[in-house]
Amino acid sequence: MPVIFLVGPTASGKTNLSIKLARKLNAEIISCDSMCVYKGMDILTSKPSASDRKKVRHHLIDITPPAKEFSVAEYRRMALEKIEEILKREKTPLFVGGSGLYVKAVVDGLFPSAEKDLKFRKRQERLAGKYGKAYLYRKLKKIDPDRAEKIHPNDSRRIIRVLEIYRTEKIKPSELKRFTEPLKYNFKIFGLQLDRQKLYENIDTRVEEMFKKGIVSEVKRLSRKKLSMTARKALGYGEVLGYLKGEYSLEEAKELLKKNTHHFAKKQLTWFRGDRRIKWKKRY
16 A cells, blocks of 8 residues: 655645545545644644544644744654554555655655754853763763763764754654655655646635635734744744734735745745656646
């Protein structure tokens, strides 16, 4: 039983088609959207409706508060677990979304190359200077004893790097190997292709609907919280926040969001077109 991926740019019709596909394939849907993981960001992220989620079981939606950072490594770990669970129920795992990096992470694996956090490194260096290198080594042994066995207690540079990976990726560095391995199941990737003008019309219609549904109230509520850097990058958050701060009118906020979403869709298409494994299906 293969794992199926349905990908494409935002507003290309993935959600509606995925419900039909899931029913036909006896599938459960795994969201492949880097923003749908956040709770309370429903309108901003155009999550599948409650009725759609009743029709077909969905996974990896509303799994973390927007104040927390969420990494692609965390997503891959959870996604692999969901694949196993779904296959045990003798159903088809159906990934649906437009986050190309998440698709690639599930299919091809990840390389253990967490982003550099210079502030974190400096802080650890100060702690080593104050309490000694043994202090950092004890932290490492507590977090990941297997990895600690392979590093000398005085090698503070490597110790700090491993601590940094753990902080960024939210997984033990000793477990990273399994994240670099490609998906062990057969898979098929299908992409939805729309005429560019039709795609932009869909985006513009969606933006209008988002404002009708209350995106301004949602952003106002979220702006009172401390959001993670990732959550703040959600399309619509910055554009609406600018309106709330009085930087431009409501209509200008709408037009700005439409324009930025057009650009985002182009980036998504560029990413997906670089993957020759995707079989494109024309939508009208």
